[in-house]
Amino acid sequence: MTTTQQGTLRSPVTEQDHMLGPVGAPITLVEYGDLQCPHCRRAHGVVPRVMRRLGDRMRFVFRHFPLTESHPNALHAAEAAESVAAQAGEKGFWKMHDLLYEHQPEWEDAPDDARILELAREAGADPDVVASDLDSARYEEQIKENFMSGVRSGVNGTPTFFINGRRFDGDWTSVDTFVAALEAAAP
Amino acid sequence: MPDPSTILPAGTPAPDFTLPVTPDQTLSLSDFRGRPVILAFYPNDFSPVxxxxxxxxNEILSEFHxxxxxxxxxxxxxxxxxxxxSSIRKLHFPLLADFEPKGAVSRQYGVYRGHEGTAARALFVIDGDGIIRxxxxxxxxVNPGADGILEALEALDSHAGAKA
Structure with a gap:
């Protein structure tokens, strides 16, 4: 059997990433997520608890991985989150990220972007600007770059987590297991 | 006869086969001669992984293309x-039925799991000359992702470039 090293993060975390926690933290958790994915929504309930447990020892990075064949509204949700980030900064991005997951059932099957735009307003952005950014696909290329960096790193579905650059194939649904895996990766 | 559970390594000629792709159509590996082919063996339709x-x-077919x-x-x-x-998952690539005799092609490629009666989760990248690369x-x-496939395809491209 021939094999290369599978599941290694190929695009290092940079200032362009959406990041929570101290830049110099010894533990970096990167999530490739799809805002319309129900499993990612579940992970959204777990990650903040993990972060509370590890405090300043970890930072969390979110990268887009919209699976558009199965989640037709995922790309617009991701683009809207980027539009909010451009208008309202990183705080706005995370607010939008949280709102999209919390209200996922209200927009996942929607025939238009109305609910996503309302959430963008709530996150501090001008919904007309978001709508025009969606029309012009202004952030689509950026999201595709996120997506391909994930593919090249061995993302195999959503969510996929990398702990200090290695794909985590363990159980993220349990806070204890997740915290133990993160702690084990600390130098 | 190759060992049905030892995966064929790089450098081996890929055994040709003809399998049903729909109830009334078949597809042969040799139909793809001249182009790289990715074979993705997997245990069963509908199982979550x-x-x-x-x-x-399915999402990254354009990258393969x-x-x-x-x-x-x-x-x-x-x-x-x-x-x-395929229709439920809206898949845009063919699925071949290694159904009768059951698992015959999986065995030839050394990726048959006899105790389960299914193919293993195994990937092959075959070049245009029919050699496993x-x-x-x-x-x-464990879902293997696509990073290994893309690396293998890139290696093929650079090899072809070096030959030209």
């Missing part, structure tokens, strides 16, 4: 089952 794996490949490569899925399920699975056997519960 397979769905995610094939769903991911950039290397002029075609993707084919293979499991021991029948073509009727493949049809239902990369093979990978994944733990059955």
């Amino acid at each position: 397979c769905g995610d794996q094939l769903g991911l490949y 950039k290397h002029h490569a075609e993707l084919v899925g293979i499991s021991v399920d029948s073509s009727w089952c493949h049809g239902a699975f 990369w093979s990978y056997l994944s733990p059955v519960g």
Whole structure:
């Protein structure tokens, strides 16, 4: 059997990433997520608890991985989150990220972007600007770059987590297991 | 006769085969001669990890096509089952039925799991001359992703470039 090293993060975390926690933290958790994915929504309930447990020892990075064949509204949700980030900064991005997951059932099957735009307003952005950014696909290329960096790193579905650059194939649904895996990766 | 459970390594000529792709059509490996082919063996239609794996490949078919490569899925399920699975998951690539005699092609490639009666989760990248250039056997519960496939396709491209 021939094999290369599978599941290694190929695009290092940079200032362009959406990041929570101290830049110099010894533990970096990167999530490739799809805002319309129900499993990612579940992970959204777990990650903040993990972060509370590890405090300043970890930072969390979110990268887009919209699976558009199965989640037709995922790309617009991701683009809207980027539009909010451009208008309202990183705080706005995370607010939008949280709102999209919390209200996922209200927009996942929607025939238009109305609910996503309302959430963008709530996150501090001008919904007309978001709508025009969606029309012009202004952030689509950026999201595709996120997506391909994930593919090249061995993302195999959503969510996929990398702990200090290695794909985590363990159980993220349990806070204890997740915290133990993160702690084990600390130098 | 090759060992049915030892995966064929890189450098081996890929055994040719003809399998049903729909209830009344077949597809042969030799139909792809001149182009790279990705063979994705997987245990069963509808099992969760397979769905995610094939769903991911479905999303990045255009990346495979950039290397002029075609993707084919293979499991021991029948073509009727493949049809239902493919339409529910909106898959845009063919699924071949290694159904009768059961698992014959999986055995030839050394990726048959006799105790389960299914193919293993295994990937092959075959070049335009029909030679296996990369093979990978994944733990059955772990979705292997696409990074290895893309690397193998890039290596093929650079090899072809060096020859030209």
